[in-house]
Amino acid sequence: GNSVTQMEGPVTLSEEAFLTINCTYTATGYPSLFWYVQYPGEGLQLLLKATKADDKGSNKGFEATYRKETTSFHLEKGSVQVSDSAVYFCALTSYQKVTFGIGTKLQVIP
Amino acid sequence: SAVISQKPSRDICQRGTSLTIQCQVDSQVTMMFWYRQQPGQSLTLIATANQGSEATYESGFVIDKFPISRPNLTFSTLTVSNMSPEDSSIYLCSVVRLRSQGDLSYEQYFGPGTRLTVT
Secondary structure, eight states, X not given: OOEXXXXXXXXXXXXXXXXXXXXXXXXXXXXXXXXXXXXXXXOEEEEEEXXXXXXXXXXXXXXXXXXXXXXXXXXXXXXXXXXXXXXXEXXXXXTTEEEEOOOEEEEEEO | OOOEEEEOSEEEEOTTOOEEEEEEESSOOSEEEEEEEOTTSOEEEXXXXXXXXXXXXXXXXXXXXXXXXXXXXXXXXXEEOSOOGGGOEXXXXXXXXXXXXXXXXXXXXXXXXXXXXXX
């Protein structure tokens, strides 16, 4: 079956630090890949997505590239802000089923 | 895109009672999904709700505990039956839609969730 492996948190960074959250996957077919974000007390929101190999998804300064050769979709941001503190979920969709990673909690301190 | 609404947004229920959560989508979709997000954990798929047929449940979830209705292509309900404190979670409705005609990739949309607390 499909699976998503995501680095465990929590990840604590200082403001303006570089962020990488690793995500690798196994899937049948041609999955679409997503990063979702959940801010404290709020619901799940789509952050970015990529639907085929070598696509780069980007939003709010975050980026992730669909790497089929390494089955990865790592999330990066060049300079994090306190407002980026949230839980980040990597996910894939294949044959209309979504599989989520465990989520990585990011805490950015001033 | 798809706009999904859920009712109620939150509820506090007593042990042993049942709660029915409603999910309404602004356009017709073939498949609707119900997820659970327990405190501090990721989302877990409960079941897939297809219109006109019985829901398909994932391992660890059974129809007696989580009966689902799907009367039409824009609406579904999930009932959490005979609740216990372990059922305290956020329950989310979700749909998947083709991005565009001829495109085999999908867009995933989530409802705002129903926060359930069982005392």
